[in-house]
Amino acid sequence: MSATPPLRRGWTTGACATAATRAAVEGLWTGHIPDAVTIRLPRGETPSFSITEATLGVGWAEAAVVKDAGDDPDVTHGATIRVRVRAAPGGVTFRAGDGVGHVTKPGLPIAVGEPAINPVPRAMMDEAVAEAAALFARTPDVEITVSIPGGAAIAEKTWNPRLGIAGGLSILGTTGIVRPFSCAAWIASIHRGIDVARADGLTHVAGCTGATSERVVQSLHGLPDHAMLDMGDFAGGMLKYLARHPIDRVTVGGGVGKLAKLAQGAVDLHSARSQVDFARLSDWAGQDLTDCNTTLEAATRVPDLPARIASEARVRVLGMIDAEVDIVVIDRAGTVLAHATA
Structure with missing residues (x-):
C-alpha cells in the first residue's frame, strides 16, 4: 500500500x-x-x-x-x-x-x-x-x-x-x-471574537459547538451576533483565553455527545481526539449504558442524564474560568434537553 x-x-x-x-x-x-x-x-x-x-x-x-x-x-x-x-x-x-x-x-x-x-x-x-x-x-x-x-x-x-x-x-x-487543516486559525478567530466582545463592553458571551446550538443559545439569551463565539470543538482554546481575558458571564452550548466529553474533562471535542466514557455515563445514570452506541441513545434511555451532563460540564468550566457560567445541552433538532445555571 x-x-x-x-x-x-x-x-x-x-x-x-x-x-x-x-x-x-x-x-x-x-x-x-x-x-x-x-x-x-x-x-x-x-x-x-x-x-x-x-x-x-x-x-x-x-x-x-x-x-x-x-x-x-x-x-x-x-x-x-x-x-x-x-x-x-x-x-x-x-x-x-x-x-x-x-x-x-x-x-x-x-x-x-x-x-x-x-x-x-x-x-x-x-x-x-x-x-x-x-x-x-x-x-x-x-x-x-x-x-x-x-x-x-x-x-x-x-x-x-x-x-x-x-x-x-x-x-x-x-x-x-x-498549513492544511490547522486548528490555529480557528482558535485565533475565537480569540479575536473574545477581544472584540470585551472591547465593545459585552458582559455575556456564548461558545457553541455548531450552528444549531448557536441558534438555540442566541435565541435563549437574546445575544447579539458578536457575542457568539464559534467554539466548535475547541472548548479549551476558548476557555483558556477567557481565563486570561475574562468576561462576566459565559454560556457553553452544544449537543449532548460533545458536552458529555467536556463534562468528562475533554477540552478538544473532536471525535478523532476524544471519546465519551460510557462506563462513567453509566455511573451518572445509575444503570448500565455501555451497550449504547451514542450519548443521545443513552440520554433517550435515561431522560435525566442530560441534566447530569450539563451539571458536570458546568463544574468543569467553572474550574477553568472565573465567570458566571451556564450550560445548554441540545439534541440534533435543537430541542433543549438540559440547562444548568447553578
Whole structure:
C-alpha cells in the first residue's frame, strides 16, 4: 500500500498581497511588471509567486496573484489578490479596494476605520517596497490599494461580519504560510471574537459547538451576533483565553455527545481526539449504558442524564474560568434537553 502523500501548504492573503505589491511597485518604477516575484516571509522563507495580471497606468501600476491555499479548505482559495500602487508622499500607506473590508469595532489589532490589513501583512508589504526602493534607487513613498474581486460575498462565509469587519475580507497571516487543516486559525478567530466582545463592553458571551446550538443559545439569551463565539470543538482554546481575558458571564452550548466529553474533562471535542466514557455515563445514570452506541441513545434511555451532563460540564468550566457560567445541552433538532445555571 502506498503512503498517503503529505498535505500541500499554501499562502496567506498577506503573502499574496505582498507578492502583488512587489510586482506592482517594480512596474511603477521601471515601466515593466515582472511575470513572477520572490518575497521574504517573516520566518525567512523566500517563495516565488506568478503574477496573473499586470496593468500600467499614468502614475500607477497594478498586479495580481491568485491565492493558492494548498490543501487547506480555505474559503479564499482561488481568489484574486490585486494590488494597485501609486506614488504618494508620506511613506507607505494602505487603502482597502473592492472586496477588502474596513474595521468598525474596537478589539482587533487594527484601529477602527482602517482597512482590514493586519499588522504582519503591512510589515511584509513595507519590507517589499523598501527592498524594491533600494534596488531601483527610489523613495519608498507609495499608496497601496488591495482589492479582492468578489471578496464581500466570500466574507459572508467568514467571521468578519461578526468581528466588525465590514465590506469584505481581511488581509491576514502571521507567517505567510497556510498549513492544511490547522486548528490555529480557528482558535485565533475565537480569540479575536473574545477581544472584540470585551472591547465593545459585552458582559455575556456564548461558545457553541455548531450552528444549531448557536441558534438555540442566541435565541435563549437574546445575544447579539458578536457575542457568539464559534467554539466548535475547541472548548479549551476558548476557555483558556477567557481565563486570561475574562468576561462576566459565559454560556457553553452544544449537543449532548460533545458536552458529555467536556463534562468528562475533554477540552478538544473532536471525535478523532476524544471519546465519551460510557462506563462513567453509566455511573451518572445509575444503570448500565455501555451497550449504547451514542450519548443521545443513552440520554433517550435515561431522560435525566442530560441534566447530569450539563451539571458536570458546568463544574468543569467553572474550574477553568472565573465567570458566571451556564450550560445548554441540545439534541440534533435543537430541542433543549438540559440547562444548568447553578
